[in-house]
Amino acid sequence: MKIAITGATGQLGRLVINKLKEKIPTDNMIALSRSVEKAKGLEVEVREFDYEKPAMLKPALKGVDTLLLISASEIGKRFSQHKHIIEAAKSAGIKWIVYTSLLRTDNTSLDIGAEHKVTEKLLKESGIPFTILRNGWYTENYTSSVPGAIRGGALMGCAGNGKISGAARADYADAAAAVLTGKNHQGKIYELAGDNFFTLSDLAAEISRQTGKNIPYKNLSEKDYTSALKNFGVPEEFAKVIAGWDTAASKNDLFDDSHQLSRLTGNATTPLSVSVANAIKG
Known part of the structure; x- marks a missing residue:
């Protein structure tokens, strides 16, 4: 095959x-x-x-x-x-x-x-x-902001207290490989996400814990977050897109607790702490 x-x-x-x-x-x-x-x-x-x-x-x-x-x-x-x-x-x-x-x-x-x-x-x-x-969302979509948050002394976004069931890219790759080489998957639709959710406040707290620095989460309006991204050099249209994703996250659009991903792979999804550590290491 x-x-x-x-x-x-x-x-x-x-x-x-x-x-x-x-x-x-x-x-x-x-x-x-x-x-x-x-x-x-x-x-x-x-x-x-x-x-x-x-x-x-x-x-x-x-x-x-x-x-x-x-x-x-x-x-x-x-x-x-x-x-x-x-x-x-x-x-x-x-x-x-x-x-x-x-x-x-x-x-x-x-x-x-x-x-x-x-x-x-x-x-x-x-x-x-x-x-x-x-x-679901790659945890890396958010942990890519870790170095900037450390340099700037804060993590910014407009996701409020939205729950993000992120998983590492490697977790989603494991699921794809399991399906491609497994049986009885045809005709099925799987909702895939991390085993545990985090908020951006949780992410900021984990960055603080691992660095020993106080890195708070600053929740902005979508408009202000778009402006902040532009100030960091993100093109205006893409800045609007990123801020829009955060707004969707604030509505829990990135949350799922079905655990279908870990059931497909047979392994727990990558913890936030590991993803943050990887981002800090670069």
């Missing part, structure tokens, strides 16, 4: 491939990437796969049985890109697509939810057997 992984040179894609190497022979894996050069270090078969070049997608999927469709990284372009991939997969005779979607896609207020929702609809209408992994 040949498994192909899109976005193979991305952070999640690399982790999935490394996890799959523990479970199946490398001959059964194909890394799909825009840059063949970047993917050479993965030590598996590599095929060029550019979402913006639909004509090249079907040939790249020749001989593939299962496709892990890791959601594209370009917000705003995902609908057309995913559509091209699903159409190519159907034409190439792919037998199963596993797609990384977004936690609680059906009712999330996150702006990126719309593209995931449409992609899920396309999958269901494609006739190809599918599994949907609705990934």
